[in-house]
Amino acid sequence: MKTRMTTRQQLTQSALAALATIATMTALAAASGAHAQDMATQAETMSAQDEALSAQLDPTPQILDTTSMTDDHSVNVPTGWWTYTNVSAASIGTYLSQNNARLTEVKVYGVSNGTPTFSVRMVANSGAYAVPGWWWYYGLTAADVTAKVNANTARLIDLQPYDAGGGTIRYAAVMVSNTGSAARAWSYLMGVSTSQISTQITNSGHRLIDLDSYVEGGVKKYSAVFVANTGADAKSWQWFYGVSPATIASKVSAFQGRIVKLDRHSDGTYNMIQVKNTGSDASAWWYQYGFASMADLNNYALQLASRPVDITTYKDANGTRRYDAAFIDNANTSTRRMRSEFAPTFLDANGNPTKGIFEAYLKEVSGSVKVDLNGSRRAETxxxxxxxxxxxxxxxxxxxxxxxxxxxxxxxxxxxxxxxxxxxxxxxxxxxxxxxxxxxxxxxxxxxxxxxxxxxxxxxxxxxxxxxxxxxxxxxxxxxxxxxxxxxxxxxxxxxxxxxxxxxxxxxxxxxxxxxxxxxxxxxxxxxxxxxxxxxxxxxxxxxxxxxxxxxxxxxxxxxxxxxxxxxxxxxxxxxxxxxxxxxxxxxxxxxxxxxxxxxxxxxxxxxxxxxxxxxxxxxxxxxxxxxxxxxxxxxxxxxxxxxxxxxxxxxxxxxxxxxxxxxxx
Known part of the structure; x- marks a missing residue:
């Protein structure tokens, strides 16, 4: 794989994608030595019982999604985006209003006296990311989830199970209107096993867009959201559960994929969903484990002119809060070109921004922004x-x-x-x-x-x-x-x-x-x-x-x-x-x-x-x-x-x- 350029030749989008998608234990160690040691002890091989591979479909290749009517995982149209962590529901409402945004992902950060705080991801509710209606909830029972979906004529895009205390499982959910041009054939499951998920995929022809695991009564269970894998939504894709970071890297490389979902188990293994990242579906993208803070995650994304499409947060074996994420390109053509100019010298061999800060910004006076590469990062000049x-x-x-x-x-x-x-x-x-x-x-x-x-x-x-x-x-x-x-x-x-x-x-x-x-x-x-x-x-x-x-x-x-x-x-x-x-x-x-x-x-x-x-x-x-x-x-x-x-x-x-x-x- 081409990891460095030997001349000032501009990196192509595919070359940059290849440069950026490697996620190795070395990179993990750089993020957190203690965490890397914990992860390194995980098994690097899987038996047939340990691995679940859903339908590896290969429909006619589709271009990247032009809208996020289905979800935002495969949209690389530049947009405003925001993340917040350890925030209350009331604070989320304030941020949504301030940013004219909508939620695309909600994770439970922690629960105190039955009340959760959250880590959330949101995008501007405009342009390619606009939807005709959307809602979010928390503290729902399984029956409540179904009731809200039906009442809103909605479709889930994110479903997060969590322990509200004493082993009581509740759900946080983000849903969008499933009417008009936003309507999709879709399905969802709660409290199921991986075999039940496989059965649903086989019987429905749907593909996974969200997958989370939790433990109830000592039994590992899963929630899953699917969309029909047809028409404009058709993608070649795979899913795995209980896999190590090294296995994820191997699967990504073999499939030439792009990760759209990572969900971490308490033992340091992961559930994973990836889609094909070749041909007209190709985009520059990145993933990384073990960020020490949401600020570090955001700085990583902004330095690469990317946008997180999935974030998971947890405490590692040492009790230290960590964040993992997958990212997709969020640059316009000129910004992407400038990123390619800096990349050979200022990204490391794994495509990560470890060599200081670089920024480039160009704006027509009283007009539009032409280039914005990490332009809002504070730095000494x-x-x-x-x-x-x-x-x-x-x-x-x-x-x-x-x-x-x-x-x-x-x-x-x-x-x-x-x-x-x-x-x-x-x-x-x-x-x-x-x-x-x-x-x-x-x-x-x-x-x-x-x-x-x-x-x-x-x-x-x-x-x-x-x-x-x-x-x-x-x-x-x-x-x-x-x-x-x-x-x-x-x-x-x-x-x-x-x-x-x-x-x-x-x-x-x-x-x-x-x-x-x-x-x-x-x-x-x-x-x-x-x-x-x-x-x-x-x-x-x-x-x-x-x-x-x-x-x-x-x-x-x-x-x-x-x-x-x-x-x-x-x-x-x-x-x-x-x-x-x-x-x-x-x-x-x-x-x-x-x-x-x-x-x-x-x-x-x-x-x-x-x-x-x-x-x-x-x-x-x-x-x-x-x-x-x-x-x-x-x-x-x-x-x-x-x-x-x-x-x-x-x-x-x-x-x-x-x-x-x-x-x-x-």
Whole structure:
């Protein structure tokens, strides 16, 4: 199997799927050593009595589902999605309303005094994921489930048995309307054995879409939901019960399948449903065991621009809460391409995002998002964060609370390092004070030469970090928090220890892009006292492109038979923005440098020369891209250079699809 690319050639969707679907005990161990040991002791072989294989049907291949009228397991149309864990029924209602979403899966997290809390998965109830009606319930008896299905003319999509206390079995259920275009032939079973499930499959010609096990009176029982395996719902599929992770990996590989359901037994084995993942049914997808938190699970999904289609939660043999999940692609074409650009360097050999954080975001100003690869993940961006300092300062100017011509104070912290020094407040003495710039020049230096001294000068000017964080909150930069002086990395100068938890400057690619979009369209910054104009003048304006971006233009122009205009096209591109770079450390248990990491980022605006009626009519895009906390053994060495080069290459690829669209107008 092809697991790594040796060139910058774009990974195809099928190659990426192959890269991502391996789930090995090594990957499990990386997630949790103790849990991996528990799983490794499970038997890796099955007898005929241990394995149940349902009808391995092979109808005419179907394309991936275009709607989730049946379920959402095989829909890879991009959508909003959310997960929550250990939440009450009332909280779920609040989240559903806030997100305009519907539940697609509900798991019981725990039960206290008969009242359960839940882990849930929800999707936006719109577009390909909209259904004509849906309901969810908990605390149901088997008879209650049937009554609710009948009363709502509904069809179950998720049925979760749980012990409500004292061995009393109750059910949580999610159901959708089974009327009109959403109507399906279907069936369900509760409190049955695996042989009864097999009989139902044989007799009905239905396929499983949900399978859960539980113990009642010392006997293992199952609940199961089926849909008719015909027409648009026809899929080649398999199901197994009581199998180990190693066996799951083997079955996935042999069948060329995609997991849509994992249900864990208390002994560490699993029930599993998979569908064929070849031909027109193929999609990039992933699965993983042993996440330590729902946040870790979500970060994994977002880094890969994927969406969880099944989540199971449990306590492992050591009593530690864990989460397992299967994921499907949730990217549009441009985002998928960008993921493929980062993948060869920033995913490990098993297709997992273990080499730091990478993000890419591109949005037409006042228009649609073109690329969103992990764009909402909080990360350190080094000097790209100075765009926040500039925004706050210019908003003060626009409000008439400050003036660019006024005096400006900053300090010299290290004459050798100069602008690159870490601003140490202990060195802010009269002897180190500098007043040779006015405020406008100080901001220009902050952006043009990335001066850490004048950046700290803005913080001093406004009384600390709080005003900047207030501006972030007021302008919708919900993932942005200023905690340290840029230039000091994660080091706490008062303790001498690395402390990213308290010293990291958090922001996101989408937040950084939002700053520039909001300046360009004047929604975040007016031009009172020339504030907007001055922001853009400070943000390193340039015309034309560097050779690496021109190479992208040349490739696209050649493909369109327009090589003759490639140079002119590139000369008409304009850009504004700010980059950033760091080498810093993640701490060991004593706060010393436990792991060296590298950070690179860039954010701003790009104006592409679209034409209308033969006249250039530019379209402006805001962008941001970054790599953060990428582990390296050394700085300024080949290893770090390889990561930086891969980041730079991906950065130029960010605009390729929009460049192609613009070239078509010439």
């Amino acid at each position: 080094a000097s790209s964060f100075k765009s926040v300092h500039l925004l706050h300062s210019m908003r003060q100017v626009a409000a008439g609370a400050d003036t660019l011509a006024s005096a400006f104070s900053y300090y010299e912290y290290d004459p050798v390092k100069g602008k690159d020094a870490c601003p140490n407040p202990a060195l802010e003495t009269a002897a180190n004070l500098r007043t040779n710039y006015n405020f406008e020049t100080g901001l220009d230096q902050m952006m043009a030469i990335s001066d850490n001294r004048t950046t700290r000068g803005t913080v001093i000017r406004y009384g600390g970090f709080t005003p900047f964080n207030n501006t972030a909150a007021a302008t919708g930069l919900t993932g942005t928090t200023l905690r340290h002086n840029i230039g000091c990395g994660y080091k706490n100068l008062s303790t001498g220890k690395y402390d990213p938890t308290n010293m990291r400057n958090d922001t996101t690619a989408s937040n950084l892009a939002r700053i520039y979009e909001g300046v360009w369209n004047s929604t975040l910054l007016s031009n009172n006292f020339n504030a907007r104009t001055e922001f853009l003048e400070s943000a390193n304006p340039s015309s034309g492109v560097d050779p690496t971006l021109q190479a992208v233009i040349n490739e696209e122009a050649a493909a369109l038979g327009k090589s003759a205009i490639a140079a002119s096209f590139g000369a008409n591109i304009k850009r504004w923005g700010k980059g950033g770079s760091y080498g810093t450390c993640l701490p060991d248990s004593n706060g010393a440098c436990g792991q060296k990491v590298t950070i690179r980022s860039g954010t701003g605006l790009i104006s592409l020369p679209f034409k209308s009626g033969g006249v250039i009519a530019p379209k402006v895009y805001s962008f941001a891209r970054l790599i953060s906390d990428v582990p390296v053994s050394c700085w300024n060495c080949t290893e770090e250079t390889n990561y930086v080069n891969a980041y730079n290459d991906a950065s130029n690829e960010l605009y390729r699809d929009e460049i192609r669209a613009a070239l078509k107008t010439w």
